[in-house]
Amino acid sequence: MKLTDTPGISPARAKALKESGILSPEDLIHYFPRTYLDRRTILKIRRLKGSGEKVTVMGTVSAVGVSGFGRKKRYEAILQDDTGQLKGVWFKGISYFKKTIKKGEFYAFFGTVRLFGRFLSMAHPEVEQLSSTDAAGQDQQRQQRFTGIIPIYPGNQFFKNTYITSGLLRKWILLILDRIHIPEFLPQELLARFGYPDRQTAFRHIHTPESPAQHQKALERFKFEELLLFELSVVTLKKEVFDKTPGLVMAGTKPFSSRFFNEVLPFKLTAGQIGALGDIKRDIRSGQQMNRLLQGDVGSGKTVVAIGAMLMAIDSGYQAVMMAPTEILAEQHYHSLSEWLNAIGVTIRLLTGNQKKALREDILTDISGGKAHIIVGTHAIIQESIRFHRLGMAIIDEQHRFGVAQRAMLREKGDNPHILVMSATPIPRSLAMTLYSDLDLSIIRDLPPGRKEIVTRVLKESERNKLHRFMTEQLREGGQIYVVYPLIEESEAMDLKNATEGFDQLRVEFPDVQIGLLHGRMPSIEKDQVMQDFKKNRVQILVSTTVIEVGVDVPNASVMVVEHAERFGLSQLHQLRGRIGRGARQSYCMLMTDVKQSKEARSRLGTMEETGDGFRIAEADLKLRGPGDFLGTRQSGLPEFRYADILNDQYLLEIAKNTALELLEADPELKRHESAALRRKFFPYLEEKKKFFRMS
Numbered sequence: 001m002k003l004t005d006t007p008g009i010s011p012a013r014a015k016a017l018k019e020s021g022i023l024s025p026e027d028l029i030h031y032f033p034r035t036y037l038d039r040r041t042i043l044k045i046r047r048l049k050g051s052g053e054k055v056t057v058m059g060t061v062s063a064v065g066v067s068g069f070g071r072k073k074r075y076e077a078i079l080q081d082d083t084g085q086l087k088g089v090w091f092k093g094i095s096y097f098k099k100t101i102k103k104g105e106f107y108a109f110f111g112t113v114r115l116f117g118r119f120l121s122m123a124h125p126e127v128e129q130l131s132s133t134d135a136a137g138q139d140q141q142r143q144q145r146f147t148g149i150i151p152i153y154p155g156n157q158f159f160k161n162t163y164i165t166s167g168l169l170r171k172w173i174l175l176i177l178d179r180i181h182i183p184e185f186l187p188q189e190l191l192a193r194f195g196y197p198d199r200q201t202a203f204r205h206i207h208t209p210e211s212p213a214q215h216q217k218a219l220e221r222f223k224f225e226e227l228l229l230f231e232l233s234v235v236t237l238k239k240e241v242f243d244k245t246p247g248l249v250m251a252g253t254k255p256f257s258s259r260f261f262n263e264v265l266p267f268k269l270t271a272g273q274i275g276a277l278g279d280i281k282r283d284i285r286s287g288q289q290m291n292r293l294l295q296g297d298v299g300s301g302k303t304v305v306a307i308g309a310m311l312m313a314i315d316s317g318y319q320a321v322m323m324a325p326t327e328i329l330a331e332q333h334y335h336s337l338s339e340w341l342n343a344i345g346v347t348i349r350l351l352t353g354n355q356k357k358a359l360r361e362d363i364l365t366d367i368s369g370g371k372a373h374i375i376v377g378t379h380a381i382i383q384e385s386i387r388f389h390r391l392g393m394a395i396i397d398e399q400h401r402f403g404v405a406q407r408a409m410l411r412e413k414g415d416n417p418h419i420l421v422m423s424a425t426p427i428p429r430s431l432a433m434t435l436y437s438d439l440d441l442s443i444i445r446d447l448p449p450g451r452k453e454i455v456t457r458v459l460k461e462s463e464r465n466k467l468h469r470f471m472t473e474q475l476r477e478g479g480q481i482y483v484v485y486p487l488i489e490e491s492e493a494m495d496l497k498n499a500t501e502g503f504d505q506l507r508v509e510f511p512d513v514q515i516g517l518l519h520g521r522m523p524s525i526e527k528d529q530v531m532q533d534f535k536k537n538r539v540q541i542l543v544s545t546t547v548i549e550v551g552v553d554v555p556n557a558s559v560m561v562v563e564h565a566e567r568f569g570l571s572q573l574h575q576l577r578g579r580i581g582r583g584a585r586q587s588y589c590m591l592m593t594d595v596k597q598s599k600e601a602r603s604r605l606g607t608m609e610e611t612g613d614g615f616r617i618a619e620a621d622l623k624l625r626g627p628g629d630f631l632g633t634r635q636s637g638l639p640e641f642r643y644a645d646i647l648n649d650q651y652l653l654e655i656a657k658n659t660a661l662e663l664l665e666a667d668p669e670l671k672r673h674e675s676a677a678l679r680r681k682f683f684p685y686l687e688e689k690k691k692f693f694r695m696s
Contacts, residue, residue, distance in 0.1 A: 057081065074090060291419050367387070451581060453612055454577055456589040478556075559588050
C-alpha cells in the first residue's frame, strides 16, 4: 500500500508528507498527535468569559470575509448560537478557509477564547463542519464523534507550501488503520501482565482514544516496547561481546602503586575513591576486559583514581594512555601527572597534533620501545598509526566528548586493553543507563575533606563597579581570578563582550596587576606558558574563553567571573565553577548577566545560586534542555527513542531492563514459540546496535 492509495492524498500532498519524513502509510500511523482536545463539554457562547479558556462552541456562521492588508490580512467568520456571537480569525491559510467555511452552514469551533474590546474571538480555532441536525442532537453518532477526545497533529507549518491540516491527517490515519493489519510482536504473557492492548488496538487508542486512561495505556505500551528492545540489546551485547572479551590479568608487585599512595599522595583517599579503586582492581584481575565509567562531580578526585588505575597496569609491565578532548586539558594532565609521578620513576610523554617533527619522532620511539610508561594526548593518539609497546590501560577523560566509536578505536591499539572512561559532568542515572549501557559504573559522590562550599552570586551589568571592588579585595588578599567570556573576538552577530576586548579593559581597570589571556586559537607553547604563569602566581587575573572549562587546577584561584552567564548552559557553568574551590581559600563564583534574560536563563542562574551539587544541577539541566541538547553531540551515543522519555520514564526503563533480563535468562536466544515474533523484531534491531558499536 502506497500513500497515494489513501483517498485524499494527492501526489502533491504525498510529496509534502515525504519531505517531512512520512514515506509510507506505516510512517503516517506512527505520526502521533502532539496533543489532544477534550471536546466532551460544549459551552454556550454567553457562558464564555474570554479570559483565555479553551472551549468548544457550536453554531451557524452568520458572516464571513477577508479583512486587513499585508501581515494583518486575515479571514474572519462570525459563529452564532442562540445566546450570542463569536469571531473566528485565521491569519494563515486564508484561501483554504474561504473554500471551507461558508455562510449559513453549521460548524463547531474549538480554541482559546479572548475578549477584544466587547467582542469574543478565537485565533486559528480548530473547525469541523456539522449537519444542521447536530444542533438538535438528532445526529447522535456524529455528535458523539465530534465531542469526544480529538487528536491534534503537527500540521500546516510542517508541510511547507501544501496545506495539510490536523483534520486531514486524522482522516487519513483512520482510513489507513481500517485497511492494514499490524502484527503483534510482544509475547501475550507480557501484554496480560502489564495490561497492554495489542499493537493494532494500541494504534487506535492513540489516534481515537475514548478516554485519557485508554490513551495513556496505549502510549505506555509503545514506550515499553522500544525500551524493551533497547534493554534486550544491552543485555545481549554485554553477554556476547563485552563480558566475553578476554582482558589482561594484572597482579603485579605494586612497586609504583605502593610508593605513590604511601609516599607521594599528601591526603587520605575518600570512601568514594577507595570504592572506585576496588572496582577497578576486581575488573583487572577478572580475566575479562574492563569497561568502566568513573563518574564524579568536579573536584571529587577522579584523577587520583585514574593514576591508581594506570599504576596498576605499569606495575604489571604494561603501558597506560590518558586521552583528553582538548590540547590544553591534555597539557594540564601531563603537567599534573609529571608532578605526581616523576619522583617515583614513572616516565610520561605528551603527544598532541602540533608538535615539531623531531620531538614527535622521539616521543613515538619511546612509545613503541616501551620507555614511556604513560602517554597523554588528544584524539591524535587513536587517529594516527601509533604503535604501543604493550598497552594495557586506556583512560578517557570527559567521556561525553568522545563516544563509543573512539572507545572502539582504542581497543584496537592493544590486546584488548582495560578501559576506564571518566566524566566530570554528573549524569542522571536514567541517562547513564542508556548512554553508557555497555559500561559498568563507579560513582564518587563525596568530596575531599576540608573543601568549602563556593559562594555563587548573580550580578547585573549595573553592579560592575561592585564586582571590581570585590576583585580588588581578593587580589589584595593574595587570591587569583578567572574571567571567562563566551567569545574570542568581536562578533557582529552577537552583542557580547569578548575575551580580547575584556583583556584590554581589565588591564586599564587593574594597571598594577599581571593579567593573562588564554584561548583555543593560541599556539600550544603560548597556552602552556600562560597556564604555567597563572599556576605560579606570576599572573593574577586570567582572561579566558571556555577552554578552561574542564581539568585546569590552580588551587590558589578563588574567584570565577563568568561574563554573559545567561549564554551558558547549566552544566557548563557548573564546570567553570569547578575550576575554583580547590584550595584553602573561600571561593566565589560571580555570574555577570545582561538585564534581559529569558525565563529559562533565569531558571539556570537561580539553580546555580541555590546549589553546588552537580547531580542536582544535571537533573535540572536535563529537564530544561532535554537529553540531546544536554549531551550536545550526536557522537555521544545516546539512543534515539521515538516515544520514551528517559528522564520522565525512568520507572518504565527499570521495568524494561528487568523484563529483558528475565526473558533472556529463561530463553537466551528467544527460540520458544511464544517468543518467535519478538525474535523476528529484535534480531534486526540487534544487528543495527552491533554496527553502531563497530562489532559486526
